[in-house]
Amino acid sequence: MPKIIEMPKLSDTMTEGTLAKWTVKEGDKVTTGQTLADVETDKATMEMPCFFEGTLHKILVKAGEKAPLNAPLAIVLEEGEEVPANLDEIIANAQAAAAPAPKAEKPAAGAKKTVSAPGPRLPTAPQPNRRAAASNARVKASPLARKIADEKGVDLSTLEGTGPGGRIVRADVEAAPKGGAVRGGAPATPAIRPTYGPEDERVPTSSMRNIIAERLLASKTQIPHFYLQMEVDAGPLMEFRANLNASNEKSGGNKYTVNDFILKAVIRAAQAQPAINAAWDGDAIVKFKSVGLSVAIAIDDGLVTPVIKGAEKKTLLEISQSVKDLAGKAKNKKLSPDDFAGGTITVSNLGAYGIDQFSAIINPPQAAIIAIGSIRNAPVVNDKGQIVVGQRMWVGLSGDHRVVDGAVAATFLAEMRKFIESPALMLV
Template identity: 80%
Template sequence: MPKIIEMPKLSDTMTEGTLAKWTIKEGDAVEVGKPIADVETDKATMEYASPFEGKILKLIATPGVKVPLGSPLAVVLEEGEEAPANLDELIAKAQAAAAPAPKEEKAAGGAGAKKVAAPGPRLPSAPRPVSRAAASNVRVKASPLAKKIAAEKGVDLGSIEGTGPGGRIVRADVENAPVGGGSAGARVAATPAIRPTYGPEDERVPTSTMRNIIAERLLASKTQIPHFYLQVEIDATPLMDFRAHLNASAEKSGGVKYTVNDFILKSVIRAAQAQPAINAAWDGDAIVKFKSVGLSVAIAIDDGLVTPVIKQAEKKTLAEISAAVKDLAAKAKNKKLSPDDFAGGTITVSNLGAFGIDQFSAIINPPQAAILSIGSIRKVPVVNDKGAIVAGQRMWIGLSGDHRVVDGAVAATFLAEMRKLLENPALMLV
């Protein structure tokens, strides 16, 4: 019986993948674990290894096409097996089995109740429609306090998406909702997009799966997370001198040579340990405080940005952090990142210093509560302790925080700890 290779689930949030390219052709022998294709997911382009051993009979999916999870990609025959006469029928059945069922919403009244179609998006200029709850006779799940605040503000609970357990509407959902309507994020999403006007000489390039997901998540982050921003200036001279001393010694002994980013990552980890409130996430009506630091490192690739994670970063030495980030960067460049490489992030670092950017404010990587934005090190005139103007080296570090989780004083304390460590880099080796 022929075996069907299906579109795999290569990330926890993946619903479909794009077959970037085949690395084999029809008639080729394949082995379990041998790469056969590059698949673009919502997080990165990854190699896909064959789950079966045999010979490729037919390649079904076309490169560049989006394929739902579980849909057939190729057909494999075992050694000595003949191609079946009903091959097209087998493929059609596999495609039908993988096709998603239409989304429907049941009305109250049990399994035999009449099904009610989910309501479409509401345009801001349209008359206010009946709420979802009223339309489908479904009881709204909300906390007593949320109901009280909704009544006082004139907010329609039926138009709010709950963020509490099981979709329950909590106080924060109501407080963040516009008067008389649903959540701010839902309103923004329902607003028709402003489309560009372009001519015959302009190029319209279809976006990849990963770019679409990046767009969706960044929009959700900026519309649903109350960002606040802090900036701190660092005296980078001690860091640069210390790094030069270490690297000179390493060159003689064959040891590890460090980048500025290695020290920055180490300072983030140590500061997160000193101020653990920053290493947290919003969870509806609760805050999750992470015991371990999962350091997400933003790495630019051709089609966007990926954020693989250094797990249990607090247990790693400076040398181990340096090796880990180099390994992740190489895997990202060669499309070797695995789903496990993206799991467990609790705080993100985005460094644009190498691109000559002095300072910037990054968008939070949900569901995390903070992201650090690292600028370049510049030689500038500074005033020393004696009041004289001398040459110095300065670097700006920014923090974007989720104000539901992190207060300004907490973020300021965290940045102060980072500054102390970077201006006294020997402390990071203790």
């Protein structure tokens, strides 16, 4: 019996994937665990393993094409197996079974009262909603936007998308009246498009970049941000790090980066001010018992935020090793869905790029993100009133004001400054 390689769920929020490239070709022998292809998800490009042994008989989805979850990507035949006469029928059935969920749910949204709906969230819909469901299938929109539109009875064809390339995103649907905008009237949110000429290049965005755009738009439009900045004395940290690394170099120990200490300071500050380690949940606030430290890592396609889980239990050495491991996996496209799960607070460090200070956008559904700037020499006044050369660094916090109050955030930053200016305390 032919084995079907299907589009796997490589991230917790993935609804479709882009087949970035095949690492095998038709006719190749394949084994269990072997990497077959690179798949671009909403979070990163990941390797897709093989779950069968045999020969790759036929590739169904070419490099660069998208496919929904569980869609058939390729056919594997066992050693010595003949190609069945009904292979095309097997493939067609598999493709039909993998049809996107929104399309499968639409008939239920417009069903008559005598037909059972899938659940309480899909009540019997009036006639306009059936027309909306039919037209929604032809509109460029994110899977989440389609789902919300189906539930609200919004006709996507009446909306103007504010996402990349005019794509309709969640915020557009939530801002629309039930049934959508009136045809011929003003759009719910006008799209802003660039004007470009024949010599300009229009590059289609990747799935990951589209999701980044959608999440950041949702963050800035749905989360009430506030921003705090604090200047800290980085001299003690730089001296402490230099001495520690010099000692470790002689013994062949770990070499620590400035970011390792920053991450440890964030963890200790979150333990001291646990109200920062929380998230908004509609009509409640979730207070996390453990610190899931999301570390922003730049890759070619954008920014990924893998998580150091149970960070409060890790030593400085374990934090340093975890970051190196996650950064290596990110650059080699080996991050797994589990690497992204469980984040409760994010750190974004642009100091290595020469940025002194900046305000970061919150990584939803978290309530805070910490922005770290560069360490620079600056004239400062010492305890004796003398102007001397010091080392200064700006630390910023962007907070969700539904969860975090200004005083709480200020206390958190004060705790961070304490650990940065007295780095030995991090090891206690």
